[in-house]
Amino acid sequence: MKDSADVVIQIENLTKVFRVGFWGRKVTAVDRVSLAVHRGEVFGFLGPNGAGKTTTLKMLMGLIYPTSGHATIFGHPIGAPQAKAKLGFLPESPYFYDYLTGAEFLRFYGHLFGLRGAVLSKRIDELLDTVGMSHARDLQLRKFSKGMLQRVGIAQALINDPELVVLDEPMSGLDPIGRKEVRDLILRLKEAGKTVLFSSHILHDAELLCDRVAMIMKGRLVACGPVSDLLSGGSTHEVELVIERLVPEALERIRPFAKKVVVQGEQVMVVLASQQDVNHAIDVVRSVKGHVVSLTPHRASLEDLFIREAKTARQPVEVAA
Amino acid sequence: MKILSIALNTFRENLRDKLLYNLLIFALLMIGSSIIISKLTLGDFDRLMIDIGLASVNFFGVLIAIFIGIGLVSKEIDKKTIYTIVSKPVARYEFLLGKYLGLLITLLVNTAIMTVGLVVVLWARNVTVDGLLFEAVGMIFVEFMVITAVALLFSTFTSTTLSAIFTLAVYVIGHLTPDLKTFSEKMDEVGRAVMNGLYYVLPNLERFNLKGHVIHHLQVTSADLALIVLYGLAYATFLLVVAGLIFERRDFR
Numbered sequence: 001m002k003d004s005a006d007v008v009i010q011i012e013n014l015t016k017v018f019r020v021g022f023w024g025r026k027v028t029a030v031d032r033v034s035l036a037v038h039r040g041e042v043f044g045f046l047g048p049n050g051a052g053k054t055t056t057l058k059m060l061m062g063l064i065y066p067t068s069g070h071a072t073i074f075g076h077p078i079g080a081p082q083a084k085a086k087l088g089f090l091p092e093s094p095y096f097y098d099y100l101t102g103a104e105f106l107r108f109y110g111h112l113f114g115l116r117g118a119v120l121s122k123r124i125d126e127l128l129d130t131v132g133m134s135h136a137r138d139l140q141l142r143k144f145s146k147g148m149l150q151r152v153g154i155a156q157a158l159i160n161d162p163e164l165v166v167l168d169e170p171m172s173g174l175d176p177i178g179r180k181e182v183r184d185l186i187l188r189l190k191e192a193g194k195t196v197l198f199s200s201h202i203l204h205d206a207e208l209l210c211d212r213v214a215m216i217m218k219g220r221l222v223a224c225g226p227v228s229d230l231l232s233g234g235s236t237h238e239v240e241l242v243i244e245r246l247v248p249e250a251l252e253r254i255r256p257f258a259k260k261v262v263v264q265g266e267q268v269m270v271v272l273a274s275q276q277d278v279n280h281a282i283d284v285v286r287s288v289k290g291h292v293v294s295l296t297p298h299r300a301s302l303e304d305l306f307i308r309e310a311k312t313a314r315q316p317v318e319v320a321a
Numbered sequence: 322m323k324i325l326s327i328a329l330n331t332f333r334e335n336l337r338d339k340l341l342y343n344l345l346i347f348a349l350l351m352i353g354s355s356i357i358i359s360k361l362t363l364g365d366f367d368r369l370m371i372d373i374g375l376a377s378v379n380f381f382g383v384l385i386a387i388f389i390g391i392g393l394v395s396k397e398i399d400k401k402t403i404y405t406i407v408s409k410p411v412a413r414y415e416f417l418l419g420k421y422l423g424l425l426i427t428l429l430v431n432t433a434i435m436t437v438g439l440v441v442v443l444w445a446r447n448v449t450v451d452g453l454l455f456e457a458v459g460m461i462f463v464e465f466m467v468i469t470a471v472a473l474l475f476s477t478f479t480s481t482t483l484s485a486i487f488t489l490a491v492y493v494i495g496h497l498t499p500d501l502k503t504f505s506e507k508m509d510e511v512g513r514a515v516m517n518g519l520y521y522v523l524p525n526l527e528r529f530n531l532k533g534h535v536i537h538h539l540q541v542t543s544a545d546l547a548l549i550v551l552y553g554l555a556y557a558t559f560l561l562v563v564a565g566l567i568f569e570r571r572d573f574r
Contacts, residue, residue, distance in 0.1 A: 018574070061408040064572035081410040091404035097330070099337040111326035112409045156405060 008164050008195045009037040009060065013069035016055050029055040031219040032069065037197050042190050044206035044213035044227075045199040048310065052219040053199040054092055057168050061089050073164065085113070088157030092168040092199075094149065098142035102133055102152055105141060106159055113160040127155040130188075132181065147178040154185065165189055167198040171205050183209055203303050215309060222309045230305055238298040239278050241270045244291040254281050267293065323411050324419040331423020335389060344388075345431060348381035349438045356442060367448040368536045374439040375454075375532050379461050382432055383492055386465050389427065390472025391484035393420040394568070403573055414565045421473055421561065428465045432458060456541060457531035463553035464529035468492055470560035471524075477568045494519070495526035524556050 016030040030052040037043045047053050058064045060071060062079030073083040096105060103124055110120040128134045131151040136144065144152065150170065157165055170186075171179045186209055189196050200206055206213055207227060214224040223230055238259065246268050255261055257280065260271040272278050278295070285292055335341055355373040359366035394417070397403040406416055436458050443450050471491050475484035494501075498520055505516030528549055534541055 018572075058404075058573070061404070063404055063407055064574065065570075081412070084408060084410040087408070089405065089408040091401050091408075093401075094405065095400040095402065096405070097334065097402060099334055100330075104333075108326065108330050109405070109409065112323055112406070112411055114322065153405075160409075 006039045007036050008039050009035075009071065009073050009197065011035050011056075011060075011069075011071040014056065014059060014066050014071055015068045016052075016059060016064065017067040028219050030059070030066075030216075033216065033219075033221045034069075035214050035221060035224050037195060038212075039195055040190070040193055041211040042186060042196045042209050043198075044210035045197060045216065046201065046203060046206055046213050046306070047199075047216035048201055048306075051216045053201075053216060054168055055219075056216070057089075057166060057197075057199060060166065085160065086162055087164040087166060088160060088162035090150075090153045090157040090165075090167045090170060093173065094153050096141050096149060096153065096156070099140060101136075101138050101140050102128060102144075103137040105152060106155055109156050109159045115159070123159065123161075127158055130158070131155045131185070146173050147175065150174060150178065150182070154182070162194070164195045164197070167196070169200060170198055171200060171202055179205065203306055215306065217309055222312075223305065239272050239275075240294075240296045240298060241272060241278065241281060242293040242295075243268045243270065243285055244293050246285060246290040247288050250284050250288040250290060253284050257281075271298075324415050324422065327406070327411075327416060327419025328422035328426060331393070331420050332426045335424065335427040338389070340388060341385065341427065341431070344381050344385050345434065348377050348431075348435050351377040351381070352435065352438045352442055356446060359446070367443075367446070370443060370446060370448060371454070371536055372532060374442065375457055375461070375535065378432060378435045378439060378458060379464070379530075381435065382428060382461060382465050383468055385431060386424065386428060386468040387472050387485060387488045387492070389424055390469045391476045391481045391488060393424060393473055394476045395481050395484070398573055407573065413569050417473070417477070417565055417568050418561070421469060424469050424473075425466065428469065429462065432462050432465070451538070453531070453535045453538065453540070456546060457535045460529040460531050460546075460549055460553075463550055464526055466557045467495075467524050467526070467529075467553050467560070470557040470564070474560045474564040474567075477564045477571070491523060492526065495524045496530075498523055498525045499527065525552075528552060 012034050013032045014030055014034070015028070015032055018027050018029050019025065020027050033052075033056060045053050045056070055064065059066050060073065060078055062084070066078075071078050073080075074086055076083040097108070100108065106124045106127060107120060110116075110123065115123065124137075125134075128137055131154055133148065133151050133155065136148060136152070141149065141152065150173070154167070154170065157167065167186075170182050174182065183205060186196050186198065198209075210227055212224070212226050213230065215222050215230075244267055251261070251263075251268060254270060257272070257277050258270045259273050260269075262269040270281060272281060282292065284290075352374050355370040355377075358373065359369050362369055394403075397406070397420075403416070407413060436455070440450055440454075443454075468488065468491075472484060472488045475487045479487070501516050501520040501523075505513045505520070508516060531541060533539070
């Protein structure tokens with residue numbers, strides 16, 4: 001258990017019920033979510049679209065009020081100015097003040113933190129450089145591409161050199177290069193000792209970046225923990241073996257315990273379910289002087305976990321009328 | 322300081338908005354056209370020029386107040402720009418006041434330009450310009466403060482279209498409130514109660530109209546002026562407090 005001083009965000013039973021439509025039908029967007037984000041970690045908040053990720057982040061940022069439950073950031077209740085002073089936030093697909101230039105845009109946000117003069121100018125130069133946007137400092141935001149907007153949006157979130165950076169879908173809408181750059185930026189923030197909380201529905205990004213992840217489905221927290229723990233629990237690891245020059249009778253010896261066999265010309269691909277089976281198969285191959293071309297362990301991915309959880313979470317639509 | 326930063330950003334936004342320039346050009350054309358119109362009348366052409374001039378300043382200022390005012394808050398919510406402001410150490414009321422002051426700065430600059438245009442036109446036609454004209458413009462500006470607050474209030478809880486309609490309605494009815502009183506006397510109990518209610522709730526915008534005084538050279542005492550300004554400020558403050566209370570509770574979805 002972590003020391004309470006190391007807890008940056010503490011969420012307890014956070015719930016949001018929206019009233020929608022003319023009759024004010026109740027829809028539970030976030031249902032009793034509890035979790036903690038620790039200092040210095042990259043925390044991924046995962047879930048399919050509409051799972052309640054953005055709603056949770058907005059509650060943390062003081063943009064919407066929780067129906068019940070509560071949360072603290074740096075020990076302060078959400079919405080407290082002391083907490084906001086130490087965090088940076090990038091909203092999902094933001095549209096910024098398009099009449100401002102890159103530099104004016106950052107200057108405005110700097111002013112909101114009470115930054116002025118030479119200190120602010122220096123910070124703006126640094127940030128534009130960090131996000132690779134120095135060329136756009138005097139260009140109006142209306143002429144920016146989506147990737148450029150996302151970058152200047154990240155710069156905006158970092159203007160106060162925050163200890164906690166909250167990014168809502170930072171990779172969405174970016175091309176592969178842009179995504180890699182955002183990933184690198186998140187890793188740089190981690191190296192600098194910052195705490196990063198980001199939401200995503202792209203699991204690959206989370207797998208590469210996160211120390212811990214929380215998975216949310218239909219407003220409920222379904223899993224939370226280090227990526228490796230979440231992945232090792234559940235299905236056993238499979239191993240894919242590709243073999244050449246395997247005589248047919250040897251293949252028949254392997255077939256009974258193989259999970260799957262695919263013959264493609266000279267090559268045979270065999271999927272095996274346990275380490276024991278792998279050893280056994282290799283013994284067979286060597287005894288007939290076959291050739292092992294490759295041996296690839298199939299690590300369960302977050303994607304598998306995601307789909308598994310989505311299946312179990314498939315229940316009647318959550319409407320408490 | 323944060324309020325001022327938001328105000329200046331809003332002012333900058335307005336300056337880069339084409340709508341503002343269109344309205345300003347129309348206002349100046351309207352003021353200029355009074356020269357031609359006055360030539361078509363017999364005598365008293367200076368009265369007509371002052372009348373048209375001040376009415377133009379008022380009308381176009383109100384258009385700016387309404388059409389920019391209704392978008393002040395709703396546009397920030399629609400474009401999600403408010404997410405980045407409210408998540409910074411900025412209180413919601415600071416944001417609201419900043420937006421309000423920003424539009425007032427825009428209106429102040431516009432009113433100054435329109436007034437200069439009016440004075441130039443009047444000088445060109447050798448019409449004497451006295452201090453009363455500037456007092457009248459000053460009161461028009463106080464009216465803008467009220468109208469902007471009305472627009473801002475509506476924009477904190479309804480769509481831009483409805484805000485525009487409501488604010489325009491308040492502007493029109495606000496200039497007719499004495500008639501409400503007259504109507505009510507000819508109505509039954511219920512009708513009278515409704516009319517009287519409206520009379521007291523809606524701003525009496527005719528109080529800010531000093532056109533008649535300027536035309537007939539009737540001096541307004543400084544006590545009267547102070548009272549009008551006080552009335553305008555009190556009314557605008559009341560609206561801003563209500564807007565602030567509504568805005569404080571809002572979820573930004």
